[in-house]
Amino acid sequence: MTLADAGRRLPASARMRRAISNGRVTAVLILLPPALILFTLFVTLPLGESAWYSFFNWNGYGTPSNFVGIANYERILNHSVFHIAVGNTLKIVAISLLIQMPLALFLALLIYKKTPTNAVFRLVFFLPYILAEVAAGLIWSFVFDGNYGVTASIAQSLGLGNVFILSDPDLAFMAIMTVIVWKYFGFHMMIYIAALQSVPQDQIEAAKIEGASRRQVVRYVQIPHIKPAIAVSAFFAIIGALQVFDVIIPLTNGGPSNQTHTIVTYLYTFGLTRLNIGFGSAVGVILFVGAVTVAVFYQRIFMKRAEA
Structure with missing residues (x-):
């Protein structure tokens, strides 16, 4: 006992x-x-206040009195732009899990050892995460500018003329996802580096003595040891994708034609900026319920499997 x-x-x-x-x-x-x-x-x-305001048609001034029940929720669920925002949010989740995290893990495996050169690479890769989201959005808006940006210079040198990526509905969201991967992969990379440094070195050496290749060491020794870190990283990636806002506003502000909205930018554009606080509160309640549901579901299933 x-x-x-x-x-x-x-x-x-x-x-x-x-x-x-x-x-x-x-x-x-x-x-x-x-x-x-x-x-x-x-x-x-x-x-609690947001949940209460969501049942009113209220502009934010005075005391809410125009009770509309669930009308705000019905308007949201029937709004085509909200469907686009939900789809874009799910795309960001998928990109974060399928591209951002594997890229971070690949780089972590390359530079996790404690050497001066690796320390420099870690700093370089982590710098985008330190940069403020609004600043990153403004920098990349210049990069993608079709008249004066880096993209314009490359396109003109190739004889393609002016290319306006952020004005193209098909390319604008791809540009946003590129910025998101660039901005946040360093955060996940540092999580993996910390976990990889805690893997027992004697197990790695034993696997090499037994004739295991580099790929086999990674697959059968290192990755099983860092499963809890991968699970935590995935959780941060999902919750972060549900909250993406500051990067999109300076890049496209939800345009063109409302094609690059996420749930949070949709709340900001159609709720706060239009002084439709009751409507925006309803969007916030939906986002909160979705985030809590994902968090509880993930914690109970995937986190427990990673710890087992």
Whole structure:
């Protein structure tokens, strides 16, 4: 019987006395109330207010009084632009999982060892993540500019004339996804590097002595050890994809013809900027429910499998 099992079999009063003597109760009483207060003020109450406002046709001024029930939700679900926004959000999730994460893992496997050269490469690859999202969007908007940007210079040198990528409905969202992969792959790469550095070196050496190739070492030794890190990285990628906003606004502002909206930019454009706060609150509630559902589903299934 382990010490943990013995502790569980103690009477409740004895466990309480032990917790008090260890200082756990004191720590909880000191640290928990401030956290609960902050969480209530900045998370729970705003969410509750958003859910309440979503049942009103309200412009944000005064007290909401025009109760419309679920009309805002019906308008959202019947709005073609919302369908486009949901589709684009799912595309970003897919790109993050199928391109961004494999790229980050590939580079992490190349530069995870602690050498001065690898440290320089890590810094270079991680710099885009440090850069502010709005700044990154503005930089890439210049790169994709059809008149004066880098893309224009390359197209003109090839004799293609001016190419306006961000004005083309078919190319604009591909440009956005390119920026997203460039911006965030460094974050996932650092997660993988930290996990790879914790893989026991003796197991890698033993596999090499047994004649395992580099690919086999990666597949059968390193990747199984970093499965929890991959699961956490995928979780961050999915939740981050659901919240993409700052990169898109300076690049396309949801255009052309509302073809590059995500759920968050849709909320901003059709809710906040048009002073339709009730409508925007309904979009926020839908996004929150979707994000929580994904988080709970992912934690209960994929995280447990990774830890097993």
